[in-house]
Amino acid sequence: xxxxxxxxxxxxxxxxxxxxxxxxxxxxxxxxxxxxxxxxxxxxxxxxxxxxxxxxxxxxxxxxxxxxxxxxxxxxxxxxxxxxxxxxxxxxxxxxxxxxxxxxxxxxxxxxxxxxxxxxxxxxxxxxxxxxxxxxxxxxxxxxxxxxxxxxxxxxxxxxxxxxxxxxxxxxxxxxxxxxxxxxxxxxxxxxxxxxxxxxxxxxxxxxxxxxxxxxxxxxxxxxxxxxxxxxxxxxxxxxxxxxxxxxxxxxxxxxxxxxxxxxxxxxxxxxxxxxxxxxxxxxxxxxxxxxxxxxxxxxxxxxxxxxxxxxxxxxxxxxxxxxxxxxxxxxxxxxxxxxxxxxxxxxxxxxxxxxxxxxxxxxxxxxxxxxxxxxxxxxxxxxxxxxxxxxxxxxxxxxxxxxxxxxxxxxxxxxxxxxxxxxxxxxxxxxxxxxxxxxxxxxxxxxxxxxxxxxxxxxxxxxxxxxxxxxxx
Numbered sequence: 001x002x003x004x005x006x007x008x009x010x011x012x013x014x015x016x017x018x019x020x021x022x023x024x025x026x027x028x029x030x031x032x033x034x035x036x037x038x039x040x041x042x043x044x045x046x047x048x049x050x051x052x053x054x055x056x057x058x059x060x061x062x063x064x065x066x067x068x069x070x071x072x073x074x075x076x077x078x079x080x081x082x083x084x085x086x087x088x089x090x091x092x093x094x095x096x097x098x099x100x101x102x103x104x105x106x107x108x109x110x111x112x113x114x115x116x117x118x119x120x121x122x123x124x125x126x127x128x129x130x131x132x133x134x135x136x137x138x139x140x141x142x143x144x145x146x147x148x149x150x151x152x153x154x155x156x157x158x159x160x161x162x163x164x165x166x167x168x169x170x171x172x173x174x175x176x177x178x179x180x181x182x183x184x185x186x187x188x189x190x191x192x193x194x195x196x197x198x199x200x201x202x203x204x205x206x207x208x209x210x211x212x213x214x215x216x217x218x219x220x221x222x223x224x225x226x227x228x229x230x231x232x233x234x235x236x237x238x239x240x241x242x243x244x245x246x247x248x249x250x251x252x253x254x255x256x257x258x259x260x261x262x263x264x265x266x267x268x269x270x271x272x273x274x275x276x277x278x279x280x281x282x283x284x285x286x287x288x289x290x291x292x293x294x295x296x297x298x299x300x301x302x303x304x305x306x307x308x309x310x311x312x313x314x315x316x317x318x319x320x321x322x323x324x325x326x327x328x329x330x331x332x333x334x335x336x337x338x339x340x341x342x343x344x345x346x347x348x349x350x351x352x353x354x355x356x357x358x359x360x361x362x363x364x365x366x367x368x369x370x371x372x373x374x375x376x377x378x379x380x381x382x383x384x385x386x387x388x389x390x391x392x393x394x395x396x397x398x399x400x401x402x403x404x405x406x407x408x409x410x411x412x413x414x415x416x417x418x419x420x421x422x423x424x425x426x427x428x429x430x431x432x433x434x435x436x437x438x439x440x441x442x443x444x445x446x447x448x449x450x451x452x453x454x455x456x457x458x459x460x461x462x463x464x465x466x467x468x469x470x471x472x473x474x
Contacts, residue, residue: 035135035137035138036133036135036137036138036139036140037065037066037133037140038066038133038140038141038142039062039065039066039067039131039132039133039140039141039142040062040063040064040065040066040067040131040142041062041063041142042060042061042062042063042129042131042142042144043060043061043062043063044060044061045058045059045060045129045144045146045148046058046059046060047059047127047148047150048150049150049151049152049153049154050153051106051153052109052153053109053119053152053153053154053155053156054108054109054112054113054118054119054152054153054155055106055107055108055109055112055152055153056106056107056112056125056150056151056152056153057104057105057106057107058072058104058105058106058107058127058129059103059104060103060104060129060144061103062103062131064100064101066133066140067100067131067132067133068100068132068133068134068135069097069098069099069100069131069132069134070097070098070099070100070102070129070130070131070132071095071096071097071098071129071130071132071141072095072096072098072105072107072127072128072129073089073093073094073095073096073127073128073129073130074090074093074094074095074096074115074117074125074126074127075089075090075091075092075093075094075125075126075127076090076091076092076115076116076117076123076125076126076383076384076389077090077091077126077383077384077385077386078090078126078147078384078429079093079126079128079147080128080147081128081143087386090126091116091386091388091389092115092116094114094115094116096111109152112125112152117151117152118152118396119152119154119155119405120155120396120400120401120402120405120444121392121396121402121405122402122403122404122405122434123383124149124150124151124152124383124431125149125150125151125152126147126148126149126429127147127148127149127150128143128144128146128147128148129143129144129148130142130143130144149429149430149431152405154405154406154407154409154445154446155405155444155445156407156445157406157407157444157445157446157447157471157472158444158445158472158474159472160472161325161472161473161474162320162322162323162325162472162473163470163471163472164200164201164320164327164374164470164471164472164473165197165198165199165200165201165468165469165470165471166199166200166201166202166203166329166374166376166403166438166440166468166469166471167194167197167199167201167202167203167376167438167466167467167468167469168202168203168204168205168331168376168377168378168436168437168438168466168467169190169193169194169202169203169204169205169436169462169464169466169467170204170205170206170333170377170378170436170462170463170464171186171190171204171205171206171207171230171461171462171464172186172206172462172463172464173206173208173210173226173259173261174208174210174211174212174213174214174226174229175208175210175214175216176214176215176216179420180420180463181420181459182213182214183212183213183214183226183229184212184213184214184229186461186462187212187229187230187233187461188233188237188461189459189460189461189462190230190233190461190462191230191233191234191236191237191239192237192461193452193461193466194234194239194242194265194466195234195237195238195239196452197450197452197466197468198267199267199468200266200267200270200271201264201265201266201267201271201318201329201374202242202264202265202266202466203262203263203264203329203330203331203332203374203376203377203438204261204262204263204264204265204331205261205262205263205331205332205333205377205378205464206259206261206333207226207227207230207261207263208225208226208227208259208260208261209225209226209227209247209248209249209260210225210226211223211224211225211226212224212225212226212228212229218253218254225247227244227247227263228247230265231243231244231247241267241268241269242265242266242267242268243265243266243268243273244263244264244265245263245264245265245266245273245275245277245295245314245316246263246264246277246279246292246294246295246296246314247263247279248279248280248290248291248292249290249291249292250291250292250293250296250312250314251291251293252281252291253291255307256306256307256308256310257307257308257310257311257312258308258309258310258311259311260311260312261333262296262311262312262313262314262331262332262333262377263314263331264314264315264316264329264331266316266318266329269321270320270321270322271318271319271320271321272318272319272321273316273317273318274316274317274318274319274326275295275315275316275317276294277292277294277295277316278292278294279292279294280292281293293312295314295315295316296312296313296314296315297312297313297314297315297358297359297362298310298312299311299312299313299332299334299335299355299358299359300351300354300355300358301335301351302347302351309335311333311335313330313331313332313333313355313359313377314330314331315328315329315330315331315359315362315363315366316328316329317329317371320473325473326369326371327371327372327373327374327442327473328363328366328367328371328372328373328374329373329374329376330359330363330373330374330375330376330377331376331377332355332356332359332375332376332377332378332379333377333378333380334352334355334356334377334378334379334380334381334391335348335351335352335355335380336380338380338385338387339387342386342387345385345386345387345388346387346388348387349381349385349387349388349389349390349391350390352379352380352381352390352391353390353391353393353394355391356391356394356395357394359375360375360394360395360398363375370442371442372440372441372442372443372473372474373400373440373441373442374438374439374440374443374471375395375400375439375440375441376436376437376438376439376467377436377437378435378436378464379391379392379435379436379437380435381435382415382433382434382435383431383433383434384429384431384433385433392437395437395439398441399441400439400440400441401439401440401441401443401444401445401446402437402438402439403437403438403439403440403446403449403469403471404434404437404438404446404449404469405445405446405449406445406446406447406448406449406469406470407445407446407447407448408447408448408449409448409449409450410448410449410450410451411432411450411451411452411453412431412432412449412451413426413427413430413431413432414426414432414451414453414455414465415427415432415433415434415435416432416433416434416435416436416451416464416465416467417433417435417436417463417464417465418453418460418462418463418464418465419463420460420462420463421460422456422457422458423455423456424453424455424456425455432451434451434467435464436464436465436467437467438467438468438469440469440471442473442474443471443472443473443474446469446470446471447470447471447472448468448469448470449467449468449469449470450467450468450469451465451467452465452466452467452468453465
């Protein structure tokens with residue numbers, strides 16, 4: 001009968017205490033203790049997802065000479081012992097000890113969830129492997145020299161229920177930006193990208209109410225807006241079935257507020273809008289009061305921020321026209337700031353987590369019927385951020401499933417933000433950063449997830465790729 005390895009999830013300081021308590025040593029180099037032999041050679045280390053959902057199996061070849069056990073160290077961020085750039089241990093470092101007579105071990109879904117790579121998180125693990133020789137005279141180790149990575153095996157999604165294809169797409173503001181092609185030349189590509197995947201619902205970000213020509217002039221009288229230009233372009237390309245839940249301002253003209261671009265686009269031939277989301281805050285057709293805060297959630301800011309940092313998420317309830325199944329859709333665009341200072345970065349990470357909690361609290365308040373919720377958008381953070389992944393962690397802790405943990409994954413090794421680069425490459429870390437996510441609550445598993453991109457494209461319509469997920473509503 002196989003034995004389950006012991007799991008130790010703790011700080012580096014506690015690891016030292018653990019060593020003294022007699023568990024496998026976790027050291028970074030062979031010990032200088034006299035008379036302690038260095039463990040024998042390690043020839044290979046391989047990790048593969050499975051065999052069951054949420055599991056990973058590690059297999060290695062080692063001589064076993066002068067070896068009392070093995071240690072697998074995992075982290076959610078890249079790490080490398082002795083590297084002046086990378087830390088010695090990854091975020092949420094976890095240690096798994098394995099007996100000396102083993103050459104393979106399968107970590108359970110519960111163990112990997114403890115390490116931060118639960119089935120619903122879509123997180124992968126970075127890992128290092130070492131052989132240990134612990135004796136009465138001291139301890140010596142031999143490190144396998146490579147930092148490697150592995151994903152857990154995805155959960156099998158339901159094959160019944162109402163099919164739903166969801167996309168999220170940060171389309172980049174129309175405001176004139178140096179080095180960026182004008183919105184009027186990019187919007188045909190935005191429309192083509194959306195229509196190429198035929199999603200039922202699209203969470204949009206940076207689709208603002210400013211002028212489509214990129215002018216910063218506040219008045220849009222007689223001018224085409226960015227939101228209207230997308231609808232018109234979709235219609236011209238055969239996508240007239242797509243409608244926006246909201247197409248007007250979320251706040252009165254002149255009110256200090258960041259880009260009001262979190263929008264929800266849906267295929268009106270497949271879905272109908274159930275929520276009351278009026279475009280105007282009054283009913284007088286002669287007034288210029290063409291704004292409304294309906295179906296939006298004001299996100300918190302830092303106490304030191306001015307009013308222009310304020311932004312909103314948007315939401316709506318949609319119903320499938322065939323089955324009548326209703327569900328919530330949320331589009332969110334979290335705070336974009338980052339810092340090379342760890343302390344400052346932690347401040348921004350906590351803010352993004354607070355913004356997510358604000359959205360979840362409002363949706364929970366509204367969702368008295370406990371309908372499924374699809375929350376998508378640009379989190380502006382990513383797993384390999386040394387400062388944390390707090391917004392995503394908050395979603396997973398609240399019961400949301402990241403659809404990137406789908407059975408079929410397309411282009412997961414590329415980052416979802418492309419910076420308008422002609423050529424995209426797989427990062428040296430082995431995994432792309434997922435700033436753009438599709439998460440769901442009340443739905444378990446996803447059949448397919450795609451980071452929609454081509455490695456070479458010098459006419460990218462946005463600095464973000466569209467992300468698409470195939471789900472089934474129960």
